[in-house]
Amino acid sequence: MSDQEAxxxxxxxxxxxxxxxxxxxxxxxxxxxxxxxxxxKTFVAALRDSFEQWRLQGKKGVWLNLPLSHVNLVEPxxxxxxxxxxxxxxxxMLVYWIPEAESTIPLNASHxxxxxxxxxxxxxEEKYGSLCGSGIWKIPTGVxxxxxxxxxxxxxxxxxxxGVRRSIYLNVNQSTINIYNLTFSYIYLQIDxxxxxxxxxxxxxxxxxxxxxxxxxxxxxxxxxDIQKQDLEIEAAQWMRFEDSxxxxxxxxxxxxxxxxxxxxxxxxxSYSGFSKKPITTFFDDKLGYLYLNKQxxxxxxxx
Amino acid sequence: MSDQEAxxxxxxxxxxxxxxxxxxxxxxxxxxxxxxxxxxKTFVAALRDSFEQWRLQGKKGVWLNLPLSHVNLVEPxxxxxxxxxxxxxxxxMLVYWIPEAESTIPLNASHxxxxxxxxxxxxxEEKYGSLCGSGIWKIPTGVxxxxxxxxxxxxxxxxxxxGVRRSIYLNVNQSTINIYNLTFSYIYLQIDxxxxxxxxxxxxxxxxxxxxxxxxxxxxxxxxxDIQKQDLEIEAAQWMRFEDSxxxxxxxxxxxxxxxxxxxxxxxxxSYSGFSKKPITTFFDDKLGYLYLNKQxxxxxxxx
Numbered sequence: 001m002s003d004q005e006a007x008x009x010x011x012x013x014x015x016x017x018x019x020x021x022x023x024x025x026x027x028x029x030x031x032x033x034x035x036x037x038x039x040x041k042t043f044v045a046a047l048r049d050s051f052e053q054w055r056l057q058g059k060k061g062v063w064l065n066l067p068l069s070h071v072n073l074v075e076p077x078x079x080x081x082x083x084x085x086x087x088x089x090x091x092x093m094l095v096y097w098i099p100e101a102e103s104t105i106p107l108n109a110s111h112x113x114x115x116x117x118x119x120x121x122x123x124x125e126e127k128y129g130s131l132c133g134s135g136i137w138k139i140p141t142g143v144x145x146x147x148x149x150x151x152x153x154x155x156x157x158x159x160x161x162x163g164v165r166r167s168i169y170l171n172v173n174q175s176t177i178n179i180y181n182l183t184f185s186y187i188y189l190q191i192d193x194x195x196x197x198x199x200x201x202x203x204x205x206x207x208x209x210x211x212x213x214x215x216x217x218x219x220x221x222x223x224x225x226d227i228q229k230q231d232l233e234i235e236a237a238q239w240m241r242f243e244d245s246x247x248x249x250x251x252x253x254x255x256x257x258x259x260x261x262x263x264x265x266x267x268x269x270x271s272y273s274g275f276s277k278k279p280i281t282t283f284f285d286d287k288l289g290y291l292y293l294n295k296q297x298x299x300x301x302x303x304x
Numbered sequence: 305m306s307d308q309e310a311x312x313x314x315x316x317x318x319x320x321x322x323x324x325x326x327x328x329x330x331x332x333x334x335x336x337x338x339x340x341x342x343x344x345k346t347f348v349a350a351l352r353d354s355f356e357q358w359r360l361q362g363k364k365g366v367w368l369n370l371p372l373s374h375v376n377l378v379e380p381x382x383x384x385x386x387x388x389x390x391x392x393x394x395x396x397m398l399v400y401w402i403p404e405a406e407s408t409i410p411l412n413a414s415h416x417x418x419x420x421x422x423x424x425x426x427x428x429e430e431k432y433g434s435l436c437g438s439g440i441w442k443i444p445t446g447v448x449x450x451x452x453x454x455x456x457x458x459x460x461x462x463x464x465x466x467g468v469r470r471s472i473y474l475n476v477n478q479s480t481i482n483i484y485n486l487t488f489s490y491i492y493l494q495i496d497x498x499x500x501x502x503x504x505x506x507x508x509x510x511x512x513x514x515x516x517x518x519x520x521x522x523x524x525x526x527x528x529x530d531i532q533k534q535d536l537e538i539e540a541a542q543w544m545r546f547e548d549s550x551x552x553x554x555x556x557x558x559x560x561x562x563x564x565x566x567x568x569x570x571x572x573x574x575s576y577s578g579f580s581k582k583p584i585t586t587f588f589d590d591k592l593g594y595l596y597l598n599k600q601x602x603x604x605x606x607x608x
Contacts, residue, residue: 068382068387068388071378071379071382071383072379074375074378074379075375075376075378075379078372078375079375083372083393083394084372084391084392084393084394084395084396085391085393086390086391086392086412086513087388087389087390087391087396087397087412088388088390088412088514089387089388089389090387090388091388092388092391092396093391093513106416106447106512107416107447107449108390108391108392108413108416109412109413109414109415109416109512109515109516110413110415110416110417110447110448110449110450111413111414111415111416111417111448111450111518112410112411112412112413112414112415113414113415113516113518143410143411143414144414144415144516145411145414146414146415146509146514146515146516147509147510147514147516148516149507150507199597200579200595200596200597200598201579201595201596202584202586202593202594202595202596203453203454203593203594203596204586204591204592204593205450205451205591205593206451206591207591208410208413209390209397210392210450210451211413211450212413212417212448212450212451212452214415214417214518215586254585254586255584255585255586255595256584256585256586256595259582259584259595259597263597263598271600272598272600273577273598273600274598275504275505275579278563280506280559280560280563281558281559281560282506282508282519282558282559282560287508287509287510287511288508289506289507289508289509290506290507291504291505291506291559291560291563292504292505292506292507293503293504293563293567294504294576294577294578294598296575296576296577
């Protein structure tokens with residue numbers, strides 16, 4: 001092509017394209033990842049050259065990942081037509097859609113995911129986590145991290161919350177537990193648990209700016225508890241009789257608490273099936289994941 | 305206090321605090337929302353004055369919401385110590401944690417939520433959505449929007465996907481359907497459905513940069529279909545015999561497809577319970593939401 005063969009045209013040196021560092025994505029677009037510092041003027045020139053090439057190549061979406069250290073490039077990028085897509089503490093992701101056709105850029109993450117963990121031992125006692133406000137016991141709850149399995153988050157939260165000194169109360173006389181009248185000692189004790197089922201889950205909205213919230217109620221059983229008890233020669237009083245936990249005023253005041261306790265009651269009678277986990281490979285891309293479904297193992301036994 | 309009574313001290317006019325527009329949040333912090341344009345110099349001065357006041361008032365987290373039009377303030381904000389928190393196309397949210405104590409700033413949304421919709425009619429036929437690749441039929445799937453109920457997203461996706469001309473195939477002779485050998489007509493037809501249950505759900509990771517993915521498999525039944533059929537005097541061939549859909553090669557190749565079909569088989573025999581929806585008020589803030597739990601209505605009937 002004559003244009004490309006002529007470095008000089010009209011007496012001006014033909015432009016050598018200076019493109020930004022990028023990789024192709026799987027959807028006909030490119031991802032620009034800025035690694036080395038760049039002044040805004042060089043950036044804008046390289047960006048415009050890059051766009052010339054990307055348009056010729058029929059590229060669609062252009063993702064621009066700007067680490068916090070490249071904050072000087074945010075304003076010029078927006079002025080060149082980029083829009084924000086998402087951000088994490090250390091970077092801002094911007095995006096530009098080249099084609100005339102409607103954008104197929106995927107939406108940003110929309111939900112925060114949390115777990116609440118009910119730990120029931122074989123004595124039909126329920127492990128309660130931290131004391132919340134005055135005299136109200138709550139199950140351990142916490143946020144599921146990016147990349148974390150729901151069941152793993154439940155196990156972690158139980159371990160973390162029971163590992164906090166102030167949330168552990170010990171009943172040294174081994175009598176029936178009434179947490180409100182106990183004189184308790186503090187000790188650092190972590191409970192290991194095994195995930196059994198997701199009993200139910202709850203979706204709410206605007207929990208966090210415009211973001212929605214999914215709260216998974218998980219049922220676990222202790223695995224390390226007995227060993228720890230022997231070592232310490234004590235009975236841990238964070239085990240609360242199920243009936244006592246159900247009779248807390250907050251349980252009656254709140255729909256979700258009431259439902260969780262009702263489900264737990266049914267579960268103890270083997271008349272409720274939640275969703276168990278099963279490792280699988282997924283639809284589209286053969287990724288590993290976990291499917292949560294009703295395995296109905298308990299239901300196979302006669303309902304007592 | 306003498307300092308405040310003396311506007312002039314050492315011959316210099318005492319500084320009048322120029323704070324940025326802010327509102328208190330519910331957690332001891334403030335939210336700054338920039339509405340009018342501001343040059344960077346004025347912004348930095350006002351920000352520093354604001355911080356003096358916020359520190360005196362014992363404020364904790366400072367949220368700074370910068371609309372796209374205020375992109376000029378991103379770099380100065382970061383240089384003053386702000387970090388990115390999250391971003392949407394039209395704004396960037398930054399955050400600054402004032403206290404010495406560990407930050408309790410909530411994590412950003414971590415999950416994208418999607419639905420897949422299985423629509424079964426009373427003839428044990430399954431509605432399949434769009435043709436994906438060559439000869440493979442998939443159930444309608446789509447992303448749940450911020451603020452959208454999971455069950456509503458499933459209903460919407462069925463309506464949207466069946467409303468697309470190319471995804472509707474009609475069997476005019478009303479015989480047993482084999483979608484691969486049909487000569488079909490196109491017609492615009494939207495299917496209204498009613499949500500029955502979430503049959504199962506799947507969690508995967510890194511589906512979208514570092515974000516995780518939750519995919520809910522929903523069971524629905526048609527509500528408007530029969531009426532539409534009468535109006536049009538035709539049998540819609542997007543109804544696929546359940547056995548035919550189960551025998552597609554992709555169903556055998558993929559764990560998740562296999563499991564969904566197995567669950568649907570059990571469901572048709574009334575030997576499977578998914579999670580139904582129930583409106584509730586939530587734990588902490590009496591927000592309205594939906595709890596998905598095993599209502600076991602079908603299980604109350606004898607298993608056929």
